[in-house]
Amino acid sequence: xxxxxxxxxxxxxxxxxILYAARHAELLGVTTVFGNAPVEAxxxxxxxxxxxxxxxxxxxxxxxxxxxxxxxxxxxxxHGASGLDGAELPEPSRAPQxxxxxxxxxxxxxxxxxxxxxxxxxxxxxxxxxxxLEPRLVQWLRAITVMGGSAGPGNVRPVACxxxxxxxxxxxxxxxxxxxxxxxxxxxxxxxxLREAELARxxxxxxxxxxxxxxxxxxxxxxxxxxxxDGAPVHDAGAILAVLRPDLVRHEAVxxxxxxxxxxxxxxxxxxxxGIRPGVELPAGRxxxxxxxxxxxxxxxxxxxxTIVATLLSYP
Amino acid sequence: MxxxxxxxxxxxxxxxxxILFAxxxLDLVGITTVHGNAALPQxxxxxxxxxxxxxxxxxxxxxxxxxxxGVRSHAxxxHGRSGLDGAVLPEPDxxxxxxxxxxxxxxxxxxxxxxxxxxxxxxxxNLALALRREPRLASxxxxxxxxxxxxxxxxVTPAAEFNVWCDPEAAAIVLGAGVPVWMVGYDLTRRVxxxxxxxxxxxxxxxxxxxxxxxxxxxxLDRQRRVFGLEVAPMHxxxxxxxxxxxxxxxxxxxxxxxxxxxxxxxxxxxxxxxDKRLTGTGGIQDAAPPNVQFATxxxxxxxxxxxxxxxxxxx
Numbered sequence: 001x002x003x004x005x006x007x008x009x010x011x012x013x014x015x016x017x018i019l020y021a022a023r024h025a026e027l028l029g030v031t032t033v034f035g036n037a038p039v040e041a042x043x044x045x046x047x048x049x050x051x052x053x054x055x056x057x058x059x060x061x062x063x064x065x066x067x068x069x070x071x072x073x074x075x076x077x078x079h080g081a082s083g084l085d086g087a088e089l090p091e092p093s094r095a096p097q098x099x100x101x102x103x104x105x106x107x108x109x110x111x112x113x114x115x116x117x118x119x120x121x122x123x124x125x126x127x128x129x130x131x132x133l134e135p136r137l138v139q140w141l142r143a144i145t146v147m148g149g150s151a152g153p154g155n156v157r158p159v160a161c162x163x164x165x166x167x168x169x170x171x172x173x174x175x176x177x178x179x180x181x182x183x184x185x186x187x188x189x190x191x192x193x194l195r196e197a198e199l200a201r202x203x204x205x206x207x208x209x210x211x212x213x214x215x216x217x218x219x220x221x222x223x224x225x226x227x228x229x230d231g232a233p234v235h236d237a238g239a240i241l242a243v244l245r246p247d248l249v250r251h252e253a254v255x256x257x258x259x260x261x262x263x264x265x266x267x268x269x270x271x272x273x274x275g276i277r278p279g280v281e282l283p284a285g286r287x288x289x290x291x292x293x294x295x296x297x298x299x300x301x302x303x304x305x306x307t308i309v310a311t312l313l314s315y316p
Numbered sequence: 317m318x319x320x321x322x323x324x325x326x327x328x329x330x331x332x333x334x335i336l337f338a339x340x341x342l343d344l345v346g347i348t349t350v351h352g353n354a355a356l357p358q359x360x361x362x363x364x365x366x367x368x369x370x371x372x373x374x375x376x377x378x379x380x381x382x383x384x385x386g387v388r389s390h391a392x393x394x395h396g397r398s399g400l401d402g403a404v405l406p407e408p409d410x411x412x413x414x415x416x417x418x419x420x421x422x423x424x425x426x427x428x429x430x431x432x433x434x435x436x437x438x439x440x441x442n443l444a445l446a447l448r449r450e451p452r453l454a455s456x457x458x459x460x461x462x463x464x465x466x467x468x469x470x471x472v473t474p475a476a477e478f479n480v481w482c483d484p485e486a487a488a489i490v491l492g493a494g495v496p497v498w499m500v501g502y503d504l505t506r507r508v509x510x511x512x513x514x515x516x517x518x519x520x521x522x523x524x525x526x527x528x529x530x531x532x533x534x535x536x537l538d539r540q541r542r543v544f545g546l547e548v549a550p551m552h553x554x555x556x557x558x559x560x561x562x563x564x565x566x567x568x569x570x571x572x573x574x575x576x577x578x579x580x581x582x583x584x585x586x587x588x589x590x591x592d593k594r595l596t597g598t599g600g601i602q603d604a605a606p607p608n609v610q611f612a613t614x615x616x617x618x619x620x621x622x623x624x625x626x627x628x629x630x631x632x
Contacts, residue, residue, distance in 0.1 A: 072600070073600020073601065073602075074600050075600060075601070076600070077600075077601055078601075150468075151468060152467070152468055152590075153467070153468075153589075153590045153591050153592075154591065155591065155601065156600055156601050156602060157602050158572070158587050158588065158589035158590070158591060158602075158604075159468060159585075159587050159588075162600070226601070227591065227592050228592050229592075255474070257474070257580075257581045258581075259475075259576075259579050259580075259581050259582045260579075260580070261578040261579035261580065261582070262578065263576050263577065263578045263579060263582075264574050264576050264587040265475070265576045265579055265581075265582035265585055265587055266579075268468075268475070268582060268585075270474050270475045270581045270582060271468075271474060272474035273469055273474070274469075274470060274471055274474060274544065275544045275545045275546070276543065276544065277542060277543060277544070277545050280393070280542070280543050282393070285473075286472060286473055
């Protein structure tokens with residue numbers, strides 16, 4: 001069974017990712033970071049989602065802000081003030097672990113050398129810091145799976161998305177780490193939508209599924225209001241599917257750089273899709289760089305939606 | 317009365333097709349030349365040679381040899397050393413008109429207030445200088461139409477398209493001038509091209525101009541194959557002319573576009589806000605700026621190429 005640690009900022013789609021991973025993988029930990037809401041809220045939300053599903057997975061709190069720069073753009077418009085509006089969640093019966101997220105990431109990877117897949121579903125601050133504090137972490141990890149950035153339009157900025165834009169320097173550290181990286185961008189993640197019919201099925205399910213139906217309906221309304229998209233996109237769950245259901249996600253190796261300079265492209269994930277043929281000589285600075293990520297270029301959307309709905313319905 | 321149009325260009329194989337298309341379909345009042353695909357003396361000579369080949373009595377005026385701020389760069393990998401390799405073109409039957417392209421652009425716009433369409437299908441140095449030199453120019457033009465930029469997919473670098481990358485500051489001036497701008501980017505034009513069968517049709521016609529164009533386009537297609545792995549010779553520049561001839565062939569949407577001037581990975585990228593965002597004032601999600609560009613989103617590719625082919629086959 002795949003061993004997973006999820007670093008996230010729940011977040012509606014993060015909640016789906018956690019519940020999916022807990023059913024189909026050995027979920028060894030959840031670490032939290034700022035992003036969709038302040039880190040106090042995302043930590044509480046992680047605990048509440050695990051509580052709802054009766055999962056005793058360790059939770060550790062991480063960073064409240066980025067390496068550098070301005071206050072992060074919390075996504076209250078999409079996720080609500082709590083970061084997870086739309087349903088009553090149970091009061092968490094436990095507190096987060098007494099260690100920092102960075103420590104839980106490094107310790108878990110050390111104990112499961114060569115086996116752990118690290119899912120990065122929020123700002124990259126925790127994972128980047130862990131990579132800098134423990135240089136052997138790169139070798140210990142089996143892979144990193146990332147949801148963040150875009151090879152097309154952005155969300156919080158015209159060409160930048162919240163997870164990378166929230167801490168571009170940290171994202172640069174992760175993407176340039178040399179780890180095997182599976183990357184899912186917003187232009188593809190937003191195609192996996194739970195629409196009204198799927199939400200109705202969840203509403204007819206058990207306690208967990210019914211609660212998720214309420215949460216995801218809030219999220220669906222947000223997307224309709226903000227972007228005119230009818231359906232709740234389950235972005236982060238796509239990065240979990242990339243690991244657990246490789247039959248549903250097609251990847252291509254590409255070179256990806258994060259734009260760091262101040263200006264309208266800061267936080268953009270720049271993907272080289274020029275198609276430059278091998279052997280073509282270009283001046284320095286324009287030549288293709290070696291591929292550093294496996295980019296999700298296509299998802300079998302109906303099958304992805306079906307496995308997510310079935311998994312949520314499998315909870316009591 | 318056909319629309320009067322002035323073409324500022326850097327021929328260039330696709331520029332050549334744009335010129336010959338506009339000369340038959342619109343009122344082509346002049347051609348101005350700029351650095352770009354090759355150095356200014358070459359692009360000017362190429363423009364004159366094309367006019368000689370096709371028997372066009374159109375004034376040709378040379379413009380800027382260098383970008384406003386950056387360092388000059390050319391595209392011999394795509395267009396050959398002359399900027400228009402692949403055929404023996406006739407010796408030009410005249411010299412360019414004396415004077416600078418910028419003065420010619422201003423004079424033509426003043427003479428046709430409210431009527432002239434200014435097409436920028438190379439680096440936008442001349443257009444920017446003209447807008448700065450004569451502040452009233454913006455109000456005299458009916459529209460500016462450009463081939464340049466892209467939404468996230470570059471050719472010269474992963475994020476930037478050649479024409480804008482060659483002089484990003486000039487592009488920023490043009491996009492910010494307050495003139496209605498029609499923009500078609502590389503993300504669209506890369507797919508709009510002549511295939512081998514189209515080139516064979518030109519050659520098979522036995523006509524003098526079409527045969528020479530077939531030689532030119534064969535060279536260009538071979539280079540596009542070798543460098544980018546493309547199976548069409550993209551007709552980038554003609555896509556900026558088509559909206560004034562057959563508007564039904566390219567769909568546009570009002571879009572806010574800015575040029576990235578900084579950045580190791582993104583200088584020269586056009587940041588196009590295609591987020592479909594409906595809400596304003598949503599905290600961390602930046603609002604879309606007012607649209608400054610009619611951005612080309614889709615083209616009737618086959619119909620467009622057929623339309624251009626038909627026009628080219630009307631030359632002797």
